[in-house]
Amino acid sequence: MGAIADWVSRMVSFIPAIRLNNVLEILIISVLIYYILIWIRDTRAWTLLKGILVICAFMLFAYVFQMDTILWLFQNLISVAIISIFVLFQPELRRALEQLGRKNILSSFFNLSGSGAADEQTVKTVEKTKSEIIKACMEMSKVRTGALIVIEQDVQLSEYERTGIFLDSLVSSQLLINIFEHNTPLHDGAVFIRNNRIVAATCYLPLSDNMLLSKELGTRHRAGVGISEVSDSITLIVSEETGMISVAHDGMLFRGLSQEELREQLSTLMKNQDAPKRSRWRRIIKNEKKANG
Numbered sequence: 697m698g699a700i701a702d703w704v705s706r707m708v709s710f711i712p713a714i715r716l717n718n719v720l721e722i723l724i725i726s727v728l729i730y731y732i733l734i735w736i737r738d739t740r741a742w743t744l745l746k747g748i749l750v751i752c753a754f755m756l757f758a759y760v761f762q763m764d765t766i767l768w769l770f771q772n773l774i775s776v777a778i779i780s781i782f783v784l785f786q787p788e789l790r791r792a793l794e795q796l797g798r799k800n801i802l803s804s805f806f807n808l809s810g811s812g813a814a815d816e817q818t819v820k821t822v823e824k825t826k827s828e829i830i831k832a833c834m835e836m837s838k839v840r841t842g843a844l845i846v847i848e849q850d851v852q853l854s855e856y857e858r859t860g861i862f863l864d865s866l867v868s869s870q871l872l873i874n875i876f877e878h879n880t881p882l883h884d885g886a887v888f889i890r891n892n893r894i895v896a897a898t899c900y901l902p903l904s905d906n907m908l909l910s911k912e913l914g915t916r917h918r919a920g921v922g923i924s925e926v927s928d929s930i931t932l933i934v935s936e937e938t939g940m941i942s943v944a945h946d947g948m949l950f951r952g953l954s955q956e957e958l959r960e961q962l963s964t965l966m967k968n969q970d971a972p973k974r975s976r977w978r979r980i981i982k983n984e985k986k987a988n989g
């Protein structure tokens with residue numbers, strides 16, 4: 697018994713004394729890592745992270761097989777690579793710092809407001825948004841009005857919204873039809889929809905350089921595919937030439953959709969549009985409860 701007590705007291709003496717500031721440090725670092733991970737998930741940095749993981753795996757391979765020249769190259773290029781990351785992701789980093797400046801982190805993290813009724817309301821709102829978008833596309837398709845509608849999901853696309861004119865209005869088929877009406881100030885470019893609201897019009901999107909896209913498709917379709925390559929957004933395209941309705945998602949283009957097919961695509965691809973970020977804890981708790989039955 698004495699030996700065990702002796703062993704325990706020796707083990708305890710190895711554990712460094714934990715003070716209050718150490719606990720605080722751990723908390724701060726955990727919150728920081730949490731927010732960095734959220735930022736990575738919500739931006740193009742996610743793709744970069746996957747690339748970095750592949751390079752790390754390659755480095756490990758080179759290390760295990762003692763490939764000295766490759767390791768030497770890595771060692772010498774690493775500082776250039778880190779600087780390049782900052783240059784490449786300058787817009788995202790700037791936006792993240794801007795958001796940090798605007799945000800009340802504690803209140804957004806611990807806000808437990810919201811209820812089951814609000815979730816039901818959310819589902820209703822998403823359904824309404826979906827119906828209004830479909831209605832608008834069908835109407836515009838009939839009269840061959842060209843349209844480009846981007847439904848934003850988890851990845852924030854503010855850098856593209858900034859190229860257009862800011863709006864903030866509920867989604868209605870009439871408004872969408874009006875925006876894309878020929879010879880009106882807002883008809884050119886793309887409309888962005890976020891959290892069931894039209895947030896911007898006349899936005900400029902990145903063009904896809906996918907060589908496999910049909911040559912008969914012009915820049916409207918290329919722009920729709922382009923934005924879907926850099927984000928998880930859903931883009932609806934109504935062709936001015938043919939009236940055909942297409943959906944671009946994840947770099948793919950689904951062409952010539954009927955009303956039913958369009959509804960089906962949207963139901964499959966649209967995530968819960970406006971589950972408020974501020975009730976994150978509540979959603980986590982809810983999901984845990986669901987998982988535990």
Ligand SMILES: Nc1ncnc2c1ncn2[C@@H]1O[C@H](COP(=O)(O)OP(=O)(O)OP(=O)(O)O)[C@@H](O)[C@H]1O
Nearest residue numbers: 842884885886900901914915916917919935936937
């Ligand atoms: N990069 C872009 N971002 C947003 N909108 C764009 C972009 N490029 C083109 N557009 C929109 O597409 C229109 C031109 O469409 P264009 O005829 O070249 O394409 P398309 O794919 O053949 O479509 P459609 O079948 O409607 O003719 C522009 O007037 C503009 O509204």
